[in-house]
Amino acid sequence: MRTTTAGRILAAGLAAVLLIAGCSDESGANAGGPTFDLTQLDPGNYSTTPRDQEQARTEHTGAMLEAARLGTALPAAVDIDARLVHRSSIYVDRRITPILLPSDIALIERAEFAQLTPGLVAGWQSRGQRRQGIGLGTALEMVTLRFDSAAAAANAAGLMSARAQQKWPDDTPVTVPDFGEAQARWSTQHRRVDAQLVRDDMVLLVRAEDPVSEPSEPTASTTLVQRALRAILDGLSDYTPTPADQLDSLPIDTDSMLARTLPLENTAQFTGDTDPSMVLPRQAWLHSALRADLAKTAYADTGVDLVAISGAVLYRAADAPAAARLLAALADAESARYAPIDSPPNMAGVGCYDRKDPKSSADRYPPTCFLHVGRYVAVVEGANTQQVHQRTAAQYGLLAEA
Structure with a gap:
């Protein structure tokens, strides 16, 4: 919206x-x-x-309501880093559903979102940055996607990972502390770390950007990704998924x-x-x-x-x-x-x-x-x-x- x-x-x-x-x-x-x-x-x-x-x-309302429930459980960027206080997007709706597509987000372009996320139930998108203008300081983007099964989440993660490798073949793999199972890459050109973590029926996408610090290296961004993943998982511990066949009962x-x-x-x-x-x-x-x-x-x-x-x-x-x-x-x-x-x-x-x-x-x-x-x-x-x-x-x- x-x-x-x-x-x-x-x-x-x-x-x-x-x-x-x-x-x-x-x-x-x-x-x-x-x-x-x-x-x-x-x-x-x-x-x-x-x-x-x-x-x-409508038939889509339940998914939109579930997306809002996700947003209630998830941290904002300011909850993770007190410096990330600014919003850049003109859009205020953070909900994601199969018909309520996000703006371009970490790893996924809007035009290919549906192709890469079969089995999506609902999701939530959030971003915070240190400066009001784009590209003037550290920024953190977080996307949490819930799928109808763990298998669907793993499949979507594989599709997104393959697409990212195709789009950014020069990115360098990095390891996120405490999350060795996460797939993460450092882009020297874009000065950002992109990470993807699968947990059960959830796919977590986190992008940390640092376009101004010198020298340009991934340590600070990787640490920010680590903190974000930990905070997202902590928030999800308070989220009880609504069974897919009960979404229409949400008020x-x-x-x-x-x-x-x-x-x-x-x-x-x-x-x-x-x-x-x-x-x-x-x-x-x-x-x-x-x-x-x-x-x-x-x-x-x-x-x-x-x-x-x-x-x-x-x-x-x-x-x-x-x-x-x-x-x-x-x-x-x-x-x-x-x-x-x-x-x-x-x-x-x-x-x-x-x-x-x-x-x-x-x-x-x-x-x-x-x-x-x-x-x-x-x-x-x-x-x-x-x-x-x-x-x-x-x-x-x-x-x-x-």
Whole structure:
């Protein structure tokens, strides 16, 4: 899923939580956020009726839900190396399934992914890097793939290994400490170590890049791969695979989070096969943060446990005061690029913003509103002021009626 502007602001906004965590300590009557008369709001044609997300279930939904379960168990790059805090990709969806293909990942190009992974059930992709720009510092990419059998995993690993040897014949074999069974190669040209490890029905792919250090040699990258493999396996120890014949029983909408979230207007913009809306525990969403270090601490500070991503992005914090702190941080984070605009009609106090510089990208910085209702914080965007106002009114209706 390509990130929406709301998703970018939301991830980036967490960077400010630590700086202003105490600036909005609401503990009185307004701790749950402002309340409004629903009859006086204008949601336009947007629905204010919670939807039954089960109606969006398809034959592919179970695999997507299982992919999210994997992401909940797996470490982000920042969990392995505190310096790897930046996200480079514009995509926030880390799930992998036979129809939800990843961007190009370590060892596999998107175009050949299906050919190299027969028997895939679900997977998860994650990346973190030391600098914001590509190729400016150490980077770590991790892909965890679950197959329908150990034999299928071994077969896919063999196919991927053969393809890698064909594509990069000059790579030099290296040994990963503690993981002698892993197939690993050092590329002098690309300054990276690629490793592949098979464990039962899982294939782990790890790539560590170090494009700037001199002299160029594999020791540091090999050590990073070692740490990543150990952390992934530790995380998988807390993952209980859902049997393949029970994937369709996995719930789509944890605690009715999606029912409380504005729906996508056009699901076909992401995939024609299923609604990509999802509910993620905070560890899974951490993989999509623009600044994972600050996001990780912010989630803990405000007690965020679930995030729903659909037509808006909805956070659930520990309680209403924590949600107020989170909202203040999100609204403050883009202050250098955003300027306040009017609140939606009859919704005084709701913070809405538009880009300060008219020459800035309207796609990256569209009108955006931040809404706080109880323990929930929503980030809503629109193509213009009227649309974002109507969508915010509809999102309030969904939260107020829940």
